[in-house]
Amino acid sequence: MEYNSFDICEAYYLVEVDYNIGGWLPERPSNRRRMEATSIQLARLRFRPSMDLSYENLTENGKEIYDEQVRKLFLAVPSKT
Numbered sequence: 001m002e003y004n005s006f007d008i009c010e011a012y013y014l015v016e017v018d019y020n021i022g023g024w025l026p027e028r029p030s031n032r033r034r035m036e037a038t039s040i041q042l043a044r045l046r047f048r049p050s051m052d053l054s055y056e057n058l059t060e061n062g063k064e065i066y067d068e069q070v071r072k073l074f075l076a077v078p079s080k081t
Helices: 006-019 027-035 038-044 062-071
Strands: none
Touching: 006 038, 006 062, 027 038
């Protein structure tokens, strides 16, 4: 499947929002290497998230990217009750 850069930025940003510890996601190697949050790295790309950004508002590609990052980084998936 082909992803566009906006889907990638939104998904990466939202993963950090949902799973951050102290404002950043230490599980992501690039965050540890640079010692900075994904949001800072995305800001350098001039990415500005929508105020209503949520998993439900991601495109289907964005949801796939988000879900893959959660699996790849071994993040706990919230239980559905």
